[in-house]
Amino acid sequence: MSTTYRKFTLGNTITEEQQAFFDRNGFIHFSDFINEDTVNDIIKASRQVEQKWLAEQRVKVNGIPVKYGKDLDGSAIVQRFAFINQHHDLFAELPRDPRFEVLLNLIGPGARLGTEEKDGMVLNHYVNGAASKFTQMGWHTDGLRDIFHGQKLNPMLNVGIHLSTLQPENGGLRVLPGTHKQSIYQMLFRKKYFLDNKADRDEIAITPKAGDLTIHDGRLWHRVAQSSVIGEESRRRVIYLPIIAGKYEPKHENSPTAFYQRFAGLVK
Template identity: 55%
Template sequence: MVKFEYKTFQFGEALTQEQKDYFRKYGVIQFKNFINADTIKTFIDELNKIEKKWLDEGIEKINGIPLKFGKDPQGNKMIQRMCFTNKYSPVLGEFLKDPRLQLLVELLAPYDGRISEDEKDGLVFNHYVNSPNSKFTQMGWHTDSPRDLFLGQKILPMLNVGIHLDTCPTSNGGLRVLPGTQNQSVFKLLFGKKQFVDHNPDAREVGFEIDAGDLTVHDGRLWHRVEVSPNMGEKSRRRVMYVPIITGKFMPKNENSKTPFYHRFAKVVQK
């Protein structure tokens, strides 16, 4: 595995060669101040509206993808993973058209990539909170590639673009990656660790000092996990929106889409 040099970057009118080389080497990159405090508040307000509507209506799946439910620190029911939120908010739908997001497609070169508005799980919102009744506090080591196999496709590169709505230093848990593992063999990509089940820290892993408004990008073939917060309640709260940038055959989903087979394992890996 490559020796990691932690750096952060700022978005400009185009991706620089340094940024492309950094991502190619490590499979991950962090951009500071991608959105401001007002935009963060707007996004959180929109997500809260969607959550309330879905809870009031008893919605359990969107386009065949199950929602993940838990309890907030006050014991109220909450949705801890929401998908296709861009389809239920004009504000979030418009955000996916941000030209800066389109620039990130270049990180998939020489493959032709696209922002996943109607495919995979659309714009995902993950809401981690550490409380006695929370169902979503961490996520075990995994790569995003096995999903392609379950869908009958060959493994293709993809990007997971995270827009962070809360400040999260490494001391509060959060994203951990094994830099450079996007270039591993297919065998190691699939079996290098026990997918989702293994939560053990790795001596080679790195975390990130994330401020609210930052953006991270990681290659889907990279081994990554989400570390549980050592804090409880409000101090543990971490809200992240994920934009998938994908390649391959166009495979849109709609209200009639079947639940993918791999979601049957959700209760096994959910923590």
């Protein structure tokens, strides 16, 4: 499989060229979605939420487990924030950017931002140090969640707002272009979910600058590669927010923890 990795600019509409690239490959990369000052403000806000959750010893958010880890100095950090948009005004405001309305057109009528559904707005913080546990994530598709819940496989896109500039050696998102068009069998059994971390000869490394935005189809096979560098250079942060269609299913404080989320320890 041969895919030319291109970066686009997001305007007031999705162009025919952009739609064709996304339809063919199942992912797309837009440069310079937010500026450096906004990136820095977001990181600062995430630290404020982190200090609050550490003080509260928060275990879950709307039924989703909080993933904790260790920083390079051994101090405790939050490495996966679910529904962070419900815990700071800046994150609540971010999805109101009118450009997100443009992105909804990639699915079409009935699409919405899942700020109150699934895991809401998620912020992941990776760092590769001696005590690190959350350094990579094995091959998976995001659509498996619907199958676990016995639901119809509804359209879903994952929007990534990248807060770190990455080269391939920094790890990060890897995608298998075109696999969003696979059969349900291939979606279930092409790879061992989360346990398989091996590079694939057809994978593409997503290499964003801080402030870039990417989108990948929920049916697309992807993984998060481990950084081959250690220490501060390995630190990377990314926000994910789903675009979804189908039945509206908001989460709340008393939402149950899904069966598969009880095995979060398998996911590094």
